[in-house]
Amino acid sequence: MKILKILFPVSLKDTLITVLVLAAAGFVCSALRLISDGDIYVSMIFLLAVLIVSRYTDGTFTARLPRFSVYFA
Numbered sequence: 001m002k003i004l005k006i007l008f009p010v011s012l013k014d015t016l017i018t019v020l021v022l023a024a025a026g027f028v029c030s031a032l033r034l035i036s037d038g039d040i041y042v043s044m045i046f047l048l049a050v051l052i053v054s055r056y057t058d059g060t061f062t063a064r065l066p067r068f069s070v071y072f073a
Contacts, residue, residue: 014057025049
C-alpha cells in the first residue's frame, strides 16, 4: 500500500480541480447538445479541460486521469 501512495500521490486540491473541470466540460457538452445536432465539439471541449487540469494541478494521479477520459468521450 505504501508503494501505491508513493507512485500515485493524491492531493485533495488536485482532485477537486479535476472533478470540477471535468464536470464543467460535461455540462458544457450537454448544454451544447441541446442547441446543436452535431457532436464534433465534444473532443475539443475535453481537450481544453485536460489542458486546464494540467495547468492548474501538480501532475499527480488525478492530474493524469483526464488524459484518459479524452479517449473514452
